[in-house]
Amino acid sequence: MQATPPSATASLPRRVVVREMGLRDGLQSVATIVPTAAKIEWIRDAYAAGEREIEVGSFVPPRLLPQLADTAEVLAFAQTLPGLRATVLxxxxxxxxxxxxxxxxxxxxxxxxxxxxxxxxxxxxxxxxxxxxxxxxxxxxxxxxxxxxxxxxxxxxxxxxxxxxxxxxxxxxxxxxxxxxxxxxxxxxxxxxxxxxxxxxxxxxxxxxxxxxxxxxxxHDTRGLGLANVYAALQLGIARFDACSAGIGGCPHAPGASGNVATEDLVYMLHSMGIATGLDFDRLLALRAKIVHWLAGEPTHGTIWKAGLPRTMKAMEAAHA
Amino acid sequence: MQATPPSATASLPRRVVVREMGLRDGLQSVATIVPTAAKIEWIRDAYAAGEREIEVGSFVPPRLLPQLADTAEVLAFAQTLPGLRATVLxxxxxxxxxxxxxxxxxxxxxxxxxxxxxxxxxxxxxxxxxxxxxxxxxxxxxxxxxxxxxxxxxxxxxxxxxxxxxxxxxxxxxxxxxxxxxxxxxxxxxxxxxxxxxxxxxxxxxxxxxxxxxxxxxxHDTRGLGLANVYAALQLGIARFDACSAGIGGCPHAPGASGNVATEDLVYMLHSMGIATGLDFDRLLALRAKIVHWLAGEPTHGTIWKAGLPRTMKAMEAAHA
Missing domain, CATH: 3.20.20.70 (Aldolase class I)
Structure with a gap:
């Protein structure tokens, strides 16, 4: 055992922006083509859950990524929501x-x-x-x-x-x-x-x-280190993290492996640590369930949806509400 | 962004002991009764993989935990292996x-x-x-x-x-x-x-x-933070971690959720960070497959077995061999 480093948690940001990547990094990695109407419902629900930065698609040739062919239309909808920072790749x-x-x-x-x-x-x-x-x-x-x-x-x-x-x-x-x-x-x-x-x-x-x-x-959480890596970056004061609802996305070279850090898991860790995100956890879980439905048959990931929040955190979240 | 805390990785131990808990914390949580012969094979394989600290069972009344009724016999076998520290709960x-x-x-x-x-x-x-x-x-x-x-x-x-x-x-x-x-x-x-x-x-x-x-x-990795928590403890110089092969074990109040930190995932993270464990990763994966077979139908967990090691790490491991 060595002396305690005093700065392990000293530099943690008090507020973090979670940037949702599911509509781009997630959907580009799956075969399913999610209809534009569902994407718009996704953005609406994410916005209602408090998300204010969402990557809505990619401007790439539709023949390369037909899943994202409607990016212009999806972006146009996102631009109607006040205060939402919609990004495109x-x-x-x-x-x-x-x-x-x-x-x-x-x-x-x-x-x-x-x-x-x-x-x-x-x-x-x-x-x-x-x-x-x-x-x-x-x-x-x-x-x-x-x-x-x-x-x-x-x-x-x-x-x-x-x-x-x-x-x-x-x-x-x-x-x-x-x-x-x-x-x-x-x-x-x-x-x-x-x-x-x-x-x-x-x-x-x-x-x-x-x-x-x-x-x-x-x-990415391909090898299970996604949240440990987030913690390491938080310690350096990094205060914006990309994530995908349901942990979709990932790497075609690692079939079955986890994709991006799951939005819900990331938000759980941050809230547990007392770091604000402005996000409503229950609404994120409800959105996750919709996404799993839209992507029926595609691999989805994440952990917290299975175990549920700790009793201690439910009390904490209620106190904040 | 804030100034870099200089000690984020300064206190990390150079060597860590992974203490295998699967035969106790893992098996006490599952309905399957693993035969004594299989437990002995488990210990033999874990020992061959380099494990030197193994919790082999519990001295509790057999009617409470029939899965661990053979603890005395399993312990007696473990005590024949030179340098193996066999522990009991x-x-x-x-x-x-x-x-x-x-x-x-x-x-x-x-x-x-x-x-x-x-x-x-x-x-x-x-x-x-x-x-x-x-x-x-x-x-x-x-x-x-x-x-x-x-x-x-x-x-x-x-x-x-x-x-x-x-x-x-x-x-x-x-x-x-x-x-x-x-x-x-x-x-x-x-x-x-x-x-x-x-x-x-x-x-x-x-x-x-x-x-x-x-x-x-x-x-425990019940809510996906197991390895992030390990990293936080490593930063304080903690150099011994409990884990279960295949991530078995866990909490009866969270069905379907992950159990203990998976031995293989923990070893992957440590080796990737350049922290020695004395363990042979491939042998651990082979043992994991046997355990999954012995526990057919029981939930098992873990991530790295799905994705495989990074190319960079295979080279690193080969360089160490």
Whole structure:
């Protein structure tokens, strides 16, 4: 046993934003095509549960991801809800142009830290993607749209194709996108390779170059470490986490494994720790049940829905209501 | 974003002991009676995988836990394996007498921090259990046996019957058993109520009174926070964790929920973080498959067996071999 580190919980944020990724990262990984009406019901229910940041889809060619072909329509609905920050993923300049036309509030651009993943996913090297991000920024500025650009560093903790990813390469790419002038960056463990020690080390390094422009963490629970990784990032003051209702999404290379960190599980952990999210847990569980119904036959995940809240927490939640 | 706490990973132990609880905490929670021959095969395989601390059963009346009726026989086998520390759970003085007769190397005595759980589980108040622990210690000293006594503070983070458990009561009970002169104490989240912030706070408080006599943490994964809680305890230098192969065990009040932290998942996290366990991951997975077979129809849990190790880790493990 060693002396107690005084800062284990000292830097924990008091409030965290949970960014729902189910409609994009979740649905892009399943075969089922969820009807637009159900997506709109999903967003309405998530909004009623208190969610204020939702990634509603991707501007990619419909032939590649027919599940997300209705992204423009879904985004248009989301934009009618006051105070909802609806984001879209854009993989290239063409997608960015569509996001700008739609006046999306934020577009998320994936940039693989793994050279091999970048080639497999976008048929471009990371440096070619950087060049495209620079063009996106120029178009954004020229368009007069107020769309923010966040670059998500995917495969930041390793890659199923390439294997290890050098943290120095992650830092280099973060510096490069900041130099381009994007508004924000986030780090993603796209394939579930991160552990809490890796999270501590990499976020610490990236915070040094990005500071407050490092706005979010995106963890998959593929190997069961999703929430442990969230805790490690919380300790560094990270206060925005991506998650998917019912833990959908994930990696085609790990069939049967868990997908993204489940929204309900993340919210349970945060509330238990006394960290506010503004979210209504019971409504999140009810939405989860609907999503499981819409995705009948697809794998869903998560833990807290099975066991239920602790008695102690029900009392705590009631006291807050 | 705040300044980086410098100690997030500074206090992590370099080596951790994983104490296998499947034969006791796991099997006591399932209806299946695993034959003695299978238990012996289990122990032999666990030993071959590198396990050196195994809780082999409980000295309780067979009518209460027929699954563990063969504990004396299983213990006798375990004692033939050089360097294996075989432990038994004893709920009362009679059980302790059997452990002393069997010359068990260590007996684990549960002491509920929850008054209500103590009454429901042992029909004694915590203070009545304290008095019995004092008698156990006296008998142990008089017997000349070298059996060590570890007291496991159960329901240390809350209780399904009572609800909240006051950390001050946990500290009081720890101090009382240390005053009695037991060799070691451990803290258990018996029903899966702990979160990483609670773990940090309670372990910090108990370390102040117990120091190096706080030897282990026992987490259940009932609500998905098991490994996050392990990480929080690791940061305080805790270097022994209880776990069950296949994540068996758990709480009868949460049917379908996960049980104890799964041995394989825990070992994966530790190895990924560069913390040595002395365990062979592939052998643990093979043993897990046997256990799932022996418990056909019973719920089993765990994550890493589905997804497999990261490519990066396979290389790392190979480099260590």
């Amino acid at each position: 854009v993989p290239n300049l063409k997608g960015a142009q569509r996001a700008l036309e739609a006046r999306a509030e934020m577009m998320l651009v994936p940039l693989s830290a793994s050279h091999a993943h970048s080639l497999a996913n976008l048929r471009k090297t990371p440096d070619q993607v950087l060049a495209e991000i620079a063009r996106m920024r120029a178009e954004r500025d020229a368009s007069g749209a107020r769309t923010q650009i966040e670059v998500g560093l995917s495969t930041a903790f390793g890659c199923t194709i390439q294997g290890a990813v050098d943290p120095a390469e992650v830092v280099r790419l973060v510096q490069a996108v900041l130099d381009i002038g994007v508004d924000a960056v986030s780090l993603a463990d796209t394939v579930g390779y991160a552990d809490p020690a890796m999270v501590s080390r990499l976020f610490e390094q990236v915070l040094k170059v990005a500071g407050e422009r490092l706005v979010a963490a995106h963890f | 004893v709920p009362n003085l009679k059980g302790a007498q059997r452990a002393l007769e069997a010359r068990a190397e260590m007996m684990l005595v549960p002491l509920s921090a929850s008054h209500a759980h103590s009454l429901a589980n042992l029909r004694k108040t915590p203070d009545q259990v304290l008095a019995e622990i004092a008698r156990m210690r006296a008998e142990r000293d008089a017997s000349g046996a070298r059996t060590q006594i570890e007291v496991g503070l159960s329901t240390a983070f809350g209780c399904t019957i009572q609800g909240a458990v006051d950390p001050a009561e946990v500290v009081r009970l720890v101090q009382a058993v240390l005053d009695i002169g037991v060799d070691a104490v451990s803290l258990a989240d018996t029903v899966g109520y702990a979160d990483p912030a609670m773990v940090s706070r309670l372990f910090e408080q108990v370390l102040k009174v117990a120091g190096e006599r706080l030897v282990a943490a026992h987490f």
